Amino acid sequence: MSSPAMAELRWQPPAPVDLVRTLRPLCHGAGDPTARFVNGTFWWACRTPQGPGTLAISAAGEQLHARAWGAGADWLLAATPDLLGAGDDWSELDVSGHPVLRQARRNRPGVRLTRTGLVLDSLVPACLEQRVTGQEAFRAWRLLTYAYGERAPGPAEPRLWLPAEPARLLEVPSWDWHRFGVDAKRYRAVRAAATVAGRLEECVGLAASQSIAAARQRLALVPGVGPWTVAETTVRALGDPDAVSVGDFHLSNIVGFALTGAPRTDDATMLELLEPWAGQRARVIRLILLSGLTPPKYGPRYSPQDMSGI
Template sequence: MLEALVPAILEQRVITRTAHDAWAWLLARHGEPAPGPAPAGMRVPPSAAGWADVPVWDFHRAGVDPARARAVVAAARLAHRLEEAASHGAAETTRRLLLVPGVGPWTAAETTQRALGDADAVSVGDFHLAGQVGWALTGERVDDPGMLRLLEPYRPHRYRVVRHLLLSGAARVPRRGPRLAVEDHRRR
């Protein structure tokens, strides 16, 4: 569970590249060498105790703000309870994830999608997702409640539908911006 939760926490409120860079930096410094024959430099994530012991300045060096760093440490300290919840299904896991300081609906959904394969978890609160889903299904951008209304007929496979829309390219919202008239400046 923690191996899915920590990356989701690192992805909160930042662009993907920033989160991936933070993950790589933290893994390089606090991860353990991969067991068995593995490529040079390959690391596995720290244990729960390892995450809880990461110094605050290392989170800072990795580009992780204090709120996300506190959430990682809190999750690490509660890891055994979260692992226990995973055996009780997605609903109980989500309920317990939401009790972790710094974990909200988006992070809980991302975690259950990754760790449990929850086919119905929708990442509410994502900056782009509602607009993309709305565009794919209606041709118009919508907000989170609108996205949930559009996805309701697909329950219990809402995450699968969202994933399909994103991977198929159907959720690609056209970019719009001011258009300037084309002028030929050579004749001036």
């Protein structure tokens, strides 16, 4: 059997790019069928405006080598610089006044915010991640993709799958959502997003022609999509430099601990602490998460419930 047709690009970024830490947020768990790292190469399968495609990016000295397959190959290669943060300018971010942020920035100079330009690919996993543990959400995303997605174009390995199309998401019956461990509130949010998928993809152009705030407002009109889900989507799909996932179970405590040493912080206090970096809060949060600092844990851990067996 002949090898699938491949297009490729070698790109010299204007500054060093940390490939792993820039693109890791696109991987929803270690077993994500659509995105993963294999021996230092990032593999990603998605549905582009030009059709299905698979992208592989690896470092080649100071250059980055991108290979792509499928109908969406040309689109993916054109999008590669944005995916690697070419439009993400950290030059105005001043973290010199805080030792944790200053050290994190010094240690990770190549970190950027990615920008996929694909809204639904980030929105659906974010809906599944609402109010549950990562373990539960990643399992649901994996099972949904295997059941309603399809094999991605390109090499047989690493066996990537395309996420389910909007029409297929609308076909998922309630008993399959139950089998995937997804409660009614979350799968209704996914269905609502799939129903207006075309209008949501317009958020990419809306952010470019008007503002990211306008794109956030459109996303927030979808039933079941609140501030947390909007932020988780825009930071990946639009490279939103000011996205803050308000309502996250852990984030406020992590931010508060890194910036003040307090073991517990609520959302309101977190927003006050981040206010000096308004407009760039997603970058500050990224540095905090990369610092490795975590607050002490108190009380029993939350134990996920497997609702698929109920």
